[in-house]
Amino acid sequence: MPLTPPPPFAAADVVSAALPRSTWLLLLVVAGAALVAWLVAVAIGALVRRFAGPSPVAADLSRRGRRPLRVLLVLLAVTLVLDAAPGVGDWRDVVVRVLGLVLIGVVAWLIAVAVFVVEDLALARYDVDVDDNRHARRVRTQVTLIRRLTVAVIAVLAIAGMLLTFPAARAAGTSILASAGVLSVVAGLAAQTSLANVFAGMQLAFTDAIRVDDVVVVEGEWGRIEEITLTYVVVHVWDDRRLVLPSTHFTTTPFQNWTRKESAVLGSVELDVDWTAPLDEMRAELDRLVVGNELWDERVVVLQVTDAVGAVVRVRVLVSAKDGPTLFDLRCHVREGLVGWLQREHPTALPKVRNEGVAGPDVAPPRRPVAGDGGVRAPGAQTGLFTGSEEARERSRAFTGPSEAELAERSRLDEESREQPLA
16 A cells, blocks of 8 residues: 655744744734834934034934934834734733833933933033133032932832832832831941941032042042042042042041142141251242242242251241142152252251360350341241231231131120020
8 A cells, every 4th residue: 555645844834833823913013113113213313413413412312312212112112013912812911011121121221311411411511621620520520429329219210110010019019118117227227337428428529528630638648539429439549549438438537638629739848957057048049949940830939947956957848839749749849959959059057966065155145136137037038928928918817717806796696596595
């Protein structure tokens, strides 16, 4: 009896058995809708770039929002087609649920892009590459911190929105809110340090204690504020090390901020010399080293004797510069110049141990010098930090403290505040 050959194997029959014709048609419609949505997103981007012209806002929005807008429109098209399709299997509910979760994430992405564009616009209005950039650095610090805080809030809200799409998660959220009293105590104790750093970071950003690019001295290290986050601050130390400190360090520990109000600063150079050192010639050499030097900002150059005890006389030189790095180089220049000058011109003025047994000549008893004596320096040269010139006297008035009238006014206000509760 002849054997009949088996029917030819067809892969199309296997696929047709696994997926009905209606499902194939639905997938084709979904693919077409996704393609149309993608083309619409491309057209919207082209129109924005064409009609916005040279607007930096539109350019930034187009650059940042191109991808999230395309993904959003494609997801919307696919979701609408699947929801409207009749007679689809159970797999549609699972796919629609997943697409809904992704859609929430993409919407959060698009909102974050819009926030970034607004923040970039705020940063573009303030140029930090200028001499007096205090206000620009303040805005930059605040905007940077607000950006990080905004991203965190958007992410938390997006995750919460995804969880609330599940009925079980909504029931769990209700029970959590019912026991919020106990949970808040436990969470507060567990996150006390972290929350303290977060609030300290916000305090630093909005109280102007420090700003990005401020020059500070903290933990004995001189550096620049490189980054301020919600929980920590990064200090770029002068030797390219990074000092990472918690935000609470700057709200609880004293530190130096050299650029709090302005970048110009004063610096000192101290030298120990012999009692025979010629101070007037030393001042003249200091003027020669500083005057005309591009590092000096022409504000302060002073040489004073701050101590004269034991075998040496301590000489302090004060110089000023436009910023901290320039001041460092100027101090090194002055120090090297004065040391070299003493070695060349007055080697006997270098510190030494003296043991002399020669009796001095008879001299008249010392008397207090008065103005007009030959030993008193002429007022034309600036020799004192707080006296000797109009600028020095102005500096003296700045550090004198409140006037008597202001102190009396403070006392009056204190008395009124103490009497107010009694009334």
